[in-house]
Amino acid sequence: MTTSALNAGTGHRPLRRVAIAGLGAVGLRVAEALDEGVPGCELTAVSAQDRDRARERLAHLSRPVPVVPIEELEGLADIVVECMPAALLPDLAEPFLRAGKTVIVLSAGAILSHEELIELARAHGGQIVVPTGAILGLDAVTAAAEGTIRSVRMITRKPVRGLVGAPYLVSNNIAIEDITEPVRIFSGTPREAAIGFPANLNVSVALALAGIGPDRTALEIWADPALTRNTHRIEVEADSASFSVSIENIPSENPKTGRITALSVIAYLRKLSAPLRVGS
């Protein structure tokens, strides 16, 4: 049996209307997958900064979808996939959460500066979903967190072009364009990285939210001129298990973003209606 056969929807539930906010590397790939068919889901609207450019990027889809401002998405969808610059999260998420709907958040770092969104979800029966994204092992980390986790450490290594322009580098006058060997550019916490690297280290915030939080998780970031892939290693010590996992992400059309990020969202949407779900 193929994976897609195992994951095919049952057909007994109403279709979930899915909107995509942001039509960059992640958004376009998710839109294409929904257009090709994810059982139980249909793409009903898209939001983009440049609406004409978005219509061009969507021209190859088999079914046209409206391109609307983010304020109009809530009326058109049950679930929204946020894949925009982090600063836009509250404007997008609030109406969905107030209506008891689901917001899939890729800009996970923005949740730390907008924790009121979690309260809004709680009050109205909505849900914020942080997909596994470009990282791995969050299933094991959430399981270990049901017991006691002693420590979580993450080491990220990225090619130079996946890091240049990050606010932390700019404000600390750290120039990495001409480095010839790996340089550790940051040692701190995901809470600090969410501010200093808002477009590069959402994965560390996802890990922190799954485990021991954004202040106790230890994070190192390295710029490595020899790398072509974004690599992340996680080391966990818990009373249930010790484990370490690592991933080498092939960059998408956006060099900061691994290709697997969009696939993680598609896998999540497919699981919503699948008769067999694997992983917690």
Ligand SMILES: NC(=O)C1=CN([C@@H]2O[C@H](COP(=O)(O)OP(=O)(O)OC[C@H]3O[C@@H](n4cnc5c(N)ncnc54)[C@H](O)[C@@H]3O)[C@@H](O)[C@H]2O)C=CC1
């Ligand atoms: N959680 C995770 O594992 C990962 C999260 N990310 C994050 O996911 C988000 C999306 O990543 P990418 O698709 O690579 O980014 P991208 O830069 O390729 O795309 C973002 C899109 O948002 C659009 N946009 C900007 N302002 C907008 C507005 N007002 N309304 C609608 N659209 C607007 C931009 O035009 C752009 O097309 C980023 O915040 C990124 O940091 C990326 C990789 C991994």
Ligand SMILES: O=C([O-])CC(=O)C(=O)O
């Ligand atoms: O794709 C990656 O390696 C991770 C990333 O950009 C992020 O966490 O925002």
